[in-house]
Each structure stands twice: as C-alpha cells, then as structure tokens.
Amino acid sequence: MSISEADVQDLRMMERCLELARQGVKQGELPFGAVIASRGQVIAEATNRVSSECDVTRHAELVALSEAQKILRRKRLPDCTLYSIVEPCPMCSFPAREARIGRVVFAISSPVMGGFSKWDVLLDNNLSSKLPEVFGPAPEIVSGLLSQRAEQVWNDWNPLAWRFMRRRGCIGRAAEQTSRHAGAPRPRFSWNALADLLAAPALSVSNVFLRRRADSNTISDLDKPGV
Numbered sequence: 412m413s414i415s416e417a418d419v420q421d422l423r424m425m426e427r428c429l430e431l432a433r434q435g436v437k438q439g440e441l442p443f444g445a446v447i448a449s450r451g452q453v454i455a456e457a458t459n460r461v462s463s464e465c466d467v468t469r470h471a472e473l474v475a476l477s478e479a480q481k482i483l484r485r486k487r488l489p490d491c492t493l494y495s496i497v498e499p500c501p502m503c504s505f506p507a508r509e510a511r512i513g514r515v516v517f518a519i520s521s522p523v524m525g526g527f528s529k530w531d532v533l534l535d536n537n538l539s540s541k542l543p544e545v546f547g548p549a550p551e552i553v554s555g556l557l558s559q560r561a562e563q564v565w566n567d568w569n570p571l572a573w574r575f576m577r578r579r580g581c582i583g584r585a586a587e588q589t590s591r592h593a594g595a596p597r598p599r600f601s602w603n604a605l606a607d608l609l610a611a612p613a614l615s616v617s618n619v620f621l622r623r624r625a626d627s628n629t630i631s632d633l634d635k636p637g638v
C-alpha cells in the first residue's frame with residue numbers, strides 16, 4: 412500500500428507530539444503534546460503547562476493554538492492542522508472550532524472527556540450553521556494515528572495509573588487502523604479569511620516563530636535566514 416506525502420507529514424507531526432509528551436513528563440506534566448502545522452511546517456508546539464503554571468486551562472492544545480495565532484498574527488487557521496497525542500477535550504475543541512482549524516489529528520481517543528467521541532464539539536455542524544460568525548466548519552478528524560506508540564508513552568509515564576485509566580474506560584483502546592471523518596465543506600471564498608491572510612506577516616520574518624522553532628529539530632527551511 413502506498414503512503415501519500417500528506418500521510419507522511421501526519422506521521423512526522425504525530426511523532427513530534429509523542430516527543431513533546433515525553434518532554435512534558437520530564438517537566439512534571441502529564442504526557443500531553445500538541446503541534447499546530449501548516450503545509451508540512453510546524454507553526455507552534457507545546458506540552459501541557461498545567462503543573463508548571465498552576466493553571467488547569469494550560470492544556471497542550473490550547474497553548475499551541477494560542478501560540479500559533481500569535482505567530483501568524485491571525486485568529487483564523489483554516490490552513491492549519493492540530494495534532495495531539497490525545498483527543499482534545501471540549502475546552503480545547505471550542506477554541507479550535509472558533510479558530511476554524513482545518514484538521515484535527517490525534518492518537519488516543521478519550522471516550523469520557525473527548526471533544527469528539529464524547530461531546531462532539533469538533534464535528535457539530537450546528538455550531539457553524541447557527542453561529543457562522545463565530546465557529547468555522549467542522550474540521551476533518553483523523554483518529555488513532557500511532558495510537559499504540561502513544562499508549563506506550565502513557566504506560567511508560569505511570570504503568571499503574573495507565574492501567575486504572577484503561578480499566579475505567581477513560582481512554583480508548585489502541586486503534587487497529589486510523590479512522591477518518593470528513594469535515595464540513597468550506598466556503599471557497601471569504602472576505603474575512605482574505606483579510607486575515609493579507610494581514611498576516613510572512614512566516615520567515617516572524618521573530619516569535621523563529622524563537623519557538625529554535626528548540627525543535629523537526630523544521631526545515633523556514634528557520635533559515637533569507638528563506
């Protein structure tokens with residue numbers, strides 16, 4: 412079976428999420444990691460910062476989303492994918508919809524707390540049909556990517572806690588195959604999206620972007636001056 416360039420990019424970004432989750436554990440956090448990427452390039456990435464900042468809202472997905480918006484200097488991210496080792500919770504899913512994120516890719520499902528499998532925030536078309544001024548079309552969802560390796564990260568963090576979470580059904584079992592759920596069709600043209608893009612600076616001149624990327628080894632040409 413051939414694998415597309417898009418699939419390779421998804422795998423690469425999820426690999427980075429697993430690395431971030433392991434880094435987070437070393438910093439005293441739970442093993443969460445998230446990446447915001449566009450056209451194969453990492454825009455922002457984060458571990459959880461709940462423990463380090465004593466703030467329960469500092470989930471990796473929210474930290475990465477917020478950072479990406481600052482770096483790109485626009486609220487709307489229809490060209491971006493949110494990657495996360497675990498299915499985003501509702502608290503992270505609402506801002507993702509508000510940011511009009513184009514895709515969400517995760518490894519481990521969260522049937523008790525998930526913003527997709529439990530609360531259906533991510534694919535709820537009612538949000539965007541009733542409040543199109545606030546919420547974007549439902550993103551494409553890819554679930555179960557590298558789920559067995561992601562589970563290994565959690566098991567390595569704390570085998571006992573992991574076993575309890577599994578027994579209680581808090582975490583979905585490793586998927587045999589990656590699942591895809593199509594997002595809602597997106598309008599071909601939007602004045603607001605055009606205004607966002609025109610207002611956004613070029614990626615290569617974003618000092619914040621370069622600073623954020625300095626610690627990562629997953630980026631390629633955008634870090635180089637003059638590109």
Ligand SMILES: [Zn+2]
Pocket residue numbers: 470472473499500501502503504
């Ligand atoms: Zn969350």
